[in-house]
Amino acid sequence: MNNVFVYCELEGTKVADVSLELLTKGRKLANQLNCQLEAILAGEHLAGVEAQVLPYGVDRVHVFDAPGLFPYTSLPHADILINLFKEEQPQICLMGATVIGRDLGPRVSSALTSGLTADCTALEIGSHEDKKAGKSYENLLYQIRPAFGGNIVATIVNPEHRPQMATVREGVMKKEVLDPNYQGEVICHEVAKYVPETDFVVKVIDRHVEQAKHNLKGAPIVVAGGYGMGSKEGFDMLFELAKELHAEVGASRAAVDAGFCEHDRQIGQTGVTVRPKLYIACGISGQIQHIAGMQDAGIIISVNNDPNAPINTIADYVINGSVEEVIPKMIKYYKKNSK
Amino acid sequence: MSLRIIVLAKQVPDTRNVGKDAMTAEGTVNRAALPAIFNPEDLNALEQALRLKESHPGSTVTLLTMGPGRAAEIIREGLYRGADGGYLLTDRAFAGADTLATSYALATAIKKIGAYDIILGGRQAIDGDTAQVGPQVAEKLGLPQITYTEEILKVDEEARRITAKRHIDGGVETVEGPLPILLTVNGSAAPCRPRNAKLVMKYKRAMGAQEKAAPACHGEKTLAYPELYEQRPYLNIQEWSVKDVEGDLQQCGLSGSPTKVKAVQNIVFQAKESKTLTGSDQDVEALIVELLANHTIG
Numbered sequence: 142m143n144n145v146f147v148y149c150e151l152e153g154t155k156v157a158d159v160s161l162e163l164l165t166k167g168r169k170l171a172n173q174l175n176c177q178l179e180a181i182l183a184g185e186h187l188a189g190v191e192a193q194v195l196p197y198g199v200d201r202v203h204v205f206d207a208p209g210l211f212p213y214t215s216l217p218h219a220d221i222l223i224n225l226f227k228e229e230q231p232q233i234c235l236m237g238a239t240v241i242g243r244d245l246g247p248r249v250s251s252a253l254t255s256g257l258t259a260d261c262t263a264l265e266i267g268s269h270e271d272k273k274a275g276k277s278y279e280n281l282l283y284q285i286r287p288a289f290g291g292n293i294v295a296t297i298v299n300p301e302h303r304p305q306m307a308t309v310r311e312g313v314m315k316k317e318v319l320d321p322n323y324q325g326e327v328i329c330h331e332v333a334k335y336v337p338e339t340d341f342v343v344k345v346i347d348r349h350v351e352q353a354k355h356n357l358k359g360a361p362i363v364v365a366g367g368y369g370m371g372s373k374e375g376f377d378m379l380f381e382l383a384k385e386l387h388a389e390v391g392a393s394r395a396a397v398d399a400g401f402c403e404h405d406r407q408i409g410q411t412g413v414t415v416r417p418k419l420y421i422a423c424g425i426s427g428q429i430q431h432i433a434g435m436q437d438a439g440i441i442i443s444v445n446n447d448p449n450a451p452i453n454t455i456a457d458y459v460i461n462g463s464v465e466e467v468i469p470k471m472i473k474y475y476k477k478n479s480k
Numbered sequence: 481m482s483l484r485i486i487v488l489a490k491q492v493p494d495t496r497n498v499g500k501d502a503m504t505a506e507g508t509v510n511r512a513a514l515p516a517i518f519n520p521e522d523l524n525a526l527e528q529a530l531r532l533k534e535s536h537p538g539s540t541v542t543l544l545t546m547g548p549g550r551a552a553e554i555i556r557e558g559l560y561r562g563a564d565g566g567y568l569l570t571d572r573a574f575a576g577a578d579t580l581a582t583s584y585a586l587a588t589a590i591k592k593i594g595a596y597d598i599i600l601g602g603r604q605a606i607d608g609d610t611a612q613v614g615p616q617v618a619e620k621l622g623l624p625q626i627t628y629t630e631e632i633l634k635v636d637e638e639a640r641r642i643t644a645k646r647h648i649d650g651g652v653e654t655v656e657g658p659l660p661i662l663l664t665v666n667g668s669a670a671p672c673r674p675r676n677a678k679l680v681m682k683y684k685r686a687m688g689a690q691e692k693a694a695p696a697c698h699g700e701k702t703l704a705y706p707e708l709y710e711q712r713p714y715l716n717i718q719e720w721s722v723k724d725v726e727g728d729l730q731q732c733g734l735s736g737s738p739t740k741v742k743a744v745q746n747i748v749f750q751a752k753e754s755k756t757l758t759g760s761d762q763d764v765e766a767l768i769v770e771l772l773a774n775h776t777i778g
């Protein structure tokens with residue numbers, strides 16, 4: 142009872158990365174709250190699937206395995222959560238801010254009249270005082286999220302209603318195995334007890350999914366390199382920074398043409414358009430065709446040894462320096478200052 | 481046979497072009513500095529509705545919006561493009577609503593409108609940015625839902641089934657569901673048609689009661705042509721209060737909202753007044769610490 146739950150998304154029988162990231166975060170929250178971490182898996186042919194999630198420190202795995210549960214449709218999955226939560230009374234429920242999570246979460250929150258916070262970028266535990274009502278609360282989930290087109294960051298709490306529900310985008314939290322041999326209980330539920338037959342009214346009649354190699358388009362942070370990176374090895378440095386920041390690597394056309402980086406990472410007029418909240422341009426001069434693909438970024442940092450590089454005019458932060466010097470320092474000081 | 485279609489549309493501040501004065505000195509959003517617009521994805525939803533109206537003669541498109549008196553503009557914009565009518569849900573008691581209280585209010589108004597076959601909304605509003613209201617309205621009305629719709633492919637009125645193409649992570653899906661149903665429409669769906677000049681002439685003086693009561697808002701000292709509103713009833717945009725839709729006050733506005741905003745941080749960075757740093761250890765570390773503190777990086 143009153144545990145932390147994570148709804149795990151499945152593509153076939155593979156658990157989505159975003160769900161594993163949330164299990165990692167959920168484990169930390171459960172430790173802080175002194176409670177257990179539970180995972181929900183709903184789909185078809187799920188024998189053995191718990192092995193993918195247990196290593197993240199899951200104490201109980203709820204498996205719902207029945208025909209019609211994959212591909213995902215709204216009503217059956219919503220009823221699984223609604224009815225399970227009525228029994229289990231979770232204090233927190235996390236899910237991916239994916240197409241599935243954003244379809245499912247609001248439906249469940251509406252049925253349980255619990256609050257839901259979308260697209261959180263940080264989750265913390267803290268206290269809250271409601272001065273008007275003269276009440277104070279301990280151990281609430283702080284749900285921190287951007288809103289207003291990314292122009293503000295709000296901290297949201299749900300003082301009275303449970304579960305406290307939040308969605309989080311892929312790549313925002315870190316994925317970390319806790320213990321490859323972690324022991325948890327596996328509960329196989331009788332699906333018909335949770336899902337009435339009438340839920341299967343929406344049919345998926347055709348479906349195409351391509352496994353993306355990277356998620357440059359949707360990445361909240363992009364580290365992009367240009368011709369000024371000098372070499373493929375220079376780009377290795379960017380991949381290292383990107384790994385630390387949970388970012389994706391992008392490139393200018395000059396860098397792609399020079400063979401520093403694959404073509405599918407090119408940003409600009411003839412490449413992909415990105416709208417990350419943070420764009421770090423390293424050794425990119427900022428020609429108009431490149432700017433066309435990134436000008437809607439929230440914050441732009443330019444690292445360039447030419448103080449007059451055109452990109453500097455649209456940058457929020459200009460670091461006058463060589464990439465060889467600055468990028469390793471960014472990695473170093475990120476490691477030092479992030480928890 | 482024909483379809484009764486309701487379109488949910490929200491008036492939003494244009495958060496896409498935020499300038500220097502978009503934030504007040506206290507760090508709150510200066511709504512007055514941002515133009516109020518038709519939420520972009522709601523225009524995509526309206527277009528899907530108008531297309532159905534064309535392919536299913538006799539169908540009606542009704543707009544529903546919740547907001548202050550000036551949100552009647554949303555209804556007018558809909559009428560200019562071919563909608564048949566609309567309702568403005570407006571009451572101080574609706575203020576401060578989170579998505580749950582918003583969807584409760586919209587659902588009660590939809591019940592008051594009565595019979596419908598299809599409810600269309602945008603995927604997401606550009607101010608709250610949650611994409612939660614559509615599915616919550618569907619749940620409150622006990623309807624199935626299709627979110628992230630790219631295109632309505634077919635409505636079979638006899639079988640009462642709808643087929644739609646929707647966007648999913650990394651691909652597309654075609655789904656089929658029963659009527660009545662709620663759909664939310666993506667920004668990548670077909671753009672909305674422009675205003676129709678004849679309809680603009682016909683409806684440009686359409687107003688809600690609050691707008692009529694405050695002629696100064698539309699640049700008039702007193703309401704011009706008051707008699708028009710009796711002669712042409714279609715110029716009266718219907719306003720509904722909590723009472724009109726028999727709403728439960730406990731479930732509306734701030735009191736009906738489980739989520740509370742505890743703190744808001746302004747992250748508009750002096751709107752492109754760039755800071756220049758050197759590559760020194762000190763400067764780079766200070767920047768990283770600043771980005772961590774304002775949650776730009778985590």
Ligand SMILES: Cc1cc2nc3c(=O)[nH]c(=O)nc-3n(C[C@H](O)[C@H](O)[C@H](O)COP(=O)(O)OP(=O)(O)OC[C@H]3O[C@@H](n4cnc5c(N)ncnc54)[C@H](O)[C@@H]3O)c2cc1C
Nearest residue numbers: 367368369393394395409410411412424426446447463464
């Ligand atoms: C039709 C057309 C379509 C195009 N489409 C695209 C597109 O989609 N995307 C795209 O990116 N380009 C596109 N281009 C090309 C574009 O015009 C530019 O040529 C290209 O963007 C330049 O890339 P760059 O900034 O990496 O290289 P450069 O312009 O060579 O800039 C290199 C920068 O690195 C800096 N630098 C060098 N060494 C260092 C160092 N050690 N440390 C720090 N900084 C250093 C330099 O000061 C300079 O500012 C297109 C061009 C055309 C004509």
Ligand SMILES: Cc1cc2nc3c(=O)[nH]c(=O)nc-3n(C[C@H](O)[C@H](O)[C@H](O)COP(=O)(O)OP(=O)(O)OC[C@H]3O[C@@H](n4cnc5c(N)ncnc54)[C@H](O)[C@@H]3O)c2cc1C
Nearest residue numbers: 258259288546578579601602604605608609610611612613
């Ligand atoms: C900084 C900030 C953060 C917030 N975070 C949250 C949060 O995490 N959780 C939460 O529950 N609430 C949150 N809210 C409150 C939320 O913005 C409001 O409840 C808002 O009324 C509806 O949410 P939305 O703008 O996200 O709409 P969305 O859910 O994104 O809208 C989807 C669609 O629903 C329809 N729709 C939405 N509102 C209306 C309306 N008024 N009239 C007609 N149709 C409408 C439209 O078709 C729209 O395209 C937040 C508000 C602020 C200011």
